Amino acid sequence: MSRFAVRWDDFWFRPETPIALARCRIGICLGFFYYLVWTPNYLAFALNSASLGDAFHFPLGLHQYLPTPSLGTLDTLHTVFGILLVAAALGFATRLALVTATAILFYMTIPGMYGKILNFQAIPILVLGILAISPAGDAVSLDSVLRRRFKRWPFGRAEAETSGDYRWPVQFLQVFVCMVFFMSGLSKMLTSGPGWITSDNLQILLVATPVNQGCLGSWPSYLELNAWVVQHPNLLHALAAGVVITELSAPLALIPGIPRALMVSAFFGLNIGFRIFMGPTFDELLVTYMFAFIPWERVVGFVTRKLRPARG
Template sequence: MRRVERWIFSDGTPERLAAIRIGLCSVLALRLTRTVYLSIAGQPHSLYRPLSFMHLLHSMPPWGVVLPIQIVGGLAAVLAALGWRARHTLPFAWACGLFLGGMTTSLGKVVHNDVLLLLCMVPLLPAPVSDAWSLDARAGRTKPSDPMRYGWPVQTALIVVAGSYFFSGFSKLINSGPAWAFGSNMRWVLYISSDSRPSPDHWSLFIADRAWLAHLVAASILLLELGFPVVLFWKRARPAFVAGAILFHLGTWLTLGLDYWAQAATVAIVLIDWPALVARARGRSNATKGAAEGRLRTRPPDLRPEPRASR
């Protein structure tokens, strides 16, 4: 247990935390521009199926309430991504996203497209997220902090990502067992998805018509989800799991029409060490420039005689 505690509260860098702030707040800003919130605003009480804190409301909030929240929340998310007063703008943007997300999940069906994004932002709420790569840092409004304060939000976000995928796969095993991958479950899901569309979906039918391929896809999904905790202690495996998550959600969109791009983006933002990539890219750029300058300095002089001027 102490080893786990030491890992969670290990030292971090302000740049790594800032990269996650920029990425997650940018994704949230884009999500808050969706028109779905206005389309369900003011729905009749008979259609209202609240969950969690949405029970505090008797019906969907009206259009005149939703639009200002959407505008102000989106603006706060942009300012938080830029690092302007991020200790205040980030929690405010997160609260707006939570409220609007509660609206979409109060229609009788749990909608969890933005759940991972909002959960990964929770550790950032009390963290010193604007100590680097921010307008606050440029203006001198921040001070260097204990490296541990930069580390634990990143590690916690990693745990949230790994846990969300692992428990998703674990629930499949609990409810269906190995038959989820090796039974006919995946084929029926794809057939139903294709039949529910105005025209047959070729991606869904291509997989569903081939039992071996449907089993392979389902087993790959299960293996990806159950293996996700590997990213917590094996850094070299993280790019592979990022690629796997992107392919998984891309396939979900192509076959089932479910848009989980925000979740795939969240995985990439949290798992990839963006400051290290930036430093590596700068190092390669500097090495290329240095090599070019070295070639210019070592170029032999031109000893050919100058042509004589004609009289």
């Protein structure tokens, strides 16, 4: 094998324990449950969109062959979707729960299509789809407990051994997150070039945001700060440059250590900035990279070790 092939194989399939994948399953499913089910925004958007009537819907791809769900159907599917997310987080019938949840969420996006696919609808579908085709329920799950007790239980494994099967899904999620940020920056450069940074584009966006997005209830909560920033063009140019540089540098997050720590911090900074100044929160993307990149089990272990002597 060539050196590139060896590194490629190591990047995707180096044997690992199932803990990181279990972390992603639990954290992402609970995070999606909070943002897509517990908070009313997602269901409200779907119901409001469905109530507009078919004349305002322009489904794309496979969606154009599916019937638009009624308000009652959406409400029921949303409840079932929440139950499936909790089941997946607990690791109960994990693959069935994730596959079904992905299919339901895919179907629920039909009313929200106005001739385009919205990013906040596409991201959770793709993320759940990645988890659905992975062995995410093999560890830290009810499936593993039930499999040890009942050999005929069809989900999970009784004893999960170190394997490359547990690495590629986490890597896939990481690559997906980097791709989202990188393609956003690339799109800016291909469409507008350096003018996206040097022009008054960002200034116009910040002025127009409260008007254009006020109907969605997601426009800036800090209007005074928004108004102050608009009055400082040089600061806006610096912010615009920071956004583009961060987005184009996103693949560096795939390098463990300092590059990853810096880039994940930058991702979080972008999310906070978008929320403060423009309204969109990209909650689903935030949840994904917070659990795909950050080894919370190591963080908890480190804190536990540090606290142990103090208690003694």
